[in-house]
Amino acid sequence: AELLGQGAGRWSLRSRRVAVSASLFVDYHDPYVTLPQTCVFETDGQQRTWSLAWAPLTDEEVDEAFAAASPRRHVTGVGLRAIDGGYWIEMGSFDPDASSEQGIQLTALHEQVVASADAIRAADVVVFDLRGNNGGSSTWSTEIAKALWGAAWIDDRVKGSEGVDWRASPANLAAVVEYQRMFADNPDLADYFDRMVTGLGAAVERGDALWRQPDFSDGDEAAAAQAGPPTTAMRARTWVLTDYGCASACLDAVDVLTAAGATVIGQETSADTVYMEVRRQALPSGRAQTHLPMKVYRGRARGNNETVVPAHVWTGDMSDTAGLEAWVAQLDPAATSR
Template sequence: MIRTQLLALGAAALFAAPATAQEATPSPMTQPHDWGALLKQDATAAHAAIIDSHPGVQDSLNPGFRSQADAGLAVALERAKTASTAGGWWWALRGFIASFDDGHVQLGLTDPSWGFPTRWPGFLTAYRGDDAVVATRDESDASTPPVGARLLDCDGVSAADLGAQRIGAFRGRWFLEAQKVSFGDWLFLSAQNPWISEMRTCRFETGGRAASYDLTWRPLEGDALRARRTAAGRQPSIDFGFTRLPDGGYRLAMPSFDGDPSGEAFPALTALLAEAEAKQAELRAAPYVVLDLRGNGGGSSHWSQHIARTLWGDDWLSAHGEAPIQGIEWRASQANLDAIRAYLAEWRAAGVPEEDERMVWGLRIEAGMVAAMAEDKSYWSDMAAPPDVSMAAPEAADPPLLMQGPVYVITEAGCGSACLDAVDLWKAAGAVQVGRETSADTVYMDVRDQALPSGLARMAIPMKVWRGRARGNNEPQTPARLFDGDMADDDALMAWIAALPR
């Protein structure tokens, strides 16, 4: 049910990439420390937390997990011998976390305003498919390649290898389109990472002709950095909303599924679901309904299940739900149990009643973990619980379809975690995915937060493993209708959807 962290740290602090900022007080990143010792301490603690609480350690279906964790630690400890800067500490830790290729094993600075001086060569690239092309440049510098130029190689290293070495090695999952879309601009950003060097000469192709460019690196910080990254990435940003469209269709915009009662998304989602229920008849009779998930990185699957029931109804979902999963197993550890109890305490403080499905869920997990730990078991199996609609078995008789028009689900590269759960559920019910390919996740999920000993960073650790999920491990959802335009261009995207044949 809970797919991303709900504790006070918040998603922005836990998952933010380092960004340069001007602080009123000095950043710890600029203070003297024994960075090699801190790296050794934090990497060792991160490894210990993984071994203690991650379900993959005891997973018989993933026998290489433990050796992978040990190998990642070995690289970090070797780097600790020579790490002498904050950048050396940070990027070595990032490399360790990236080695798991798991979007639910994450690392973030304790304060996202901390960061590192950043440099660029006067241009940034973005990925268009597998090609890195110049997306923004300093127009006053004639020595930089033109916008649209395609990268061929740098210092004799192919463009494909550059991406894997300079971004994939520190972000993980480089086989996904979503990673290239999200982090492609980092190919020509330098943020004090001593484990890679700044390129000197690169070749680009424009109009079928290749040309070499000598790179001159210079500072790019603060607002200028943010503006350039925005220009290069063009990531969509939408607000929550329930809108009746001019042609009678409806658009439900849900840029987050965050389940934190103290967060901004919680009241917005609560209001949206209430309006959807109140206008259920209109939604079901509409020529089409758009479920807009742009910007949605996950949260709680509670919201998407509620939307599914409102649109299709329980009978249809029972007959057209996802294939039943084989099992859910929670890694039984004291730290994981403490995290579940923290969720329960926060919900109680927010006034969530004991009979609410979230409280019932949390209390069941708490009791199961306590029982498993008392018997010295590695896992507690959650299959005794009543199934979610996404796990319901099909019925023999097919109930009537209550939706008169198609349901379109807009996705893009940022869709992960509980956003992916929503796409899984809604597509099984008959929704049509449009837009761009999603991100992907492993079968390890429901994360908790843990501080590292330095106090400078925190990590996220999955607590359960999902057995027999229909969508494979690290497998994205691919749209039936691919939008080739700018996913941030709201008017163009909605006009394109309105014109789709129905």
């Protein structure tokens, strides 16, 4: 905490401490840090004290050592495959660009899930694998969840926030127009983004600072209310496998899947704020770029920098897929929400 925490940011998050831990014995010549001269290591209840001999390192030596000491995140692929008694749904990316390599894979995954929905729902177990997912567009996970549990079930259970305000700026509008272009061939999303562009565009023309996104599902909710409480055909035990880097749209996926009835397993997640939908903006110098959130959630159920702690913790290597499959197979089914 003294050597790294003051400059690392969000030191309270386990995921942040894991990510920067390899820097502990690197002298960054911080004038506000006093380097320790001894260090006590404890292993199996036994303590041993070591003297620390600080020495200058070249940039190449720092890079090499940091690469060796840093925890490597395993990034799963994108796809659907059968496992013993069920299915493993790999969602290692939520790339918002549907025309990118991963976007094409995600489109194919959605089509596979829709085509195999009956078999997936009737399986003994289904695992949603989010290892290595760095976020992107939460639309992918929501649409896959709706394909399995049903749109009415998801809309009834997922309580995202009380409202969403977008910063009404020409650059943000341009980003949403790009979303509109990318998902123009998706009938489920084309109308949504058309309405987004119309509403945000009108706010920009008026010179409004913020635009409150309306609830585009009002008509659906009215019809659902007349039909009674929604039901789902999903019968499989469902698990969500997370790692310490899961944040942004990855956490949105966790919110949706757990609300639907899944149980989180793996590692404690990272966290995010209520400021979301990040885009890149180059600075005028051309030497750097910043990442700007375009919208803010009002009254989101999950708070600022709030992690998700798994019901079952995996302490092994997160890249050991075979070991994880064997571990999932022996988890107590009674601990799973249906």
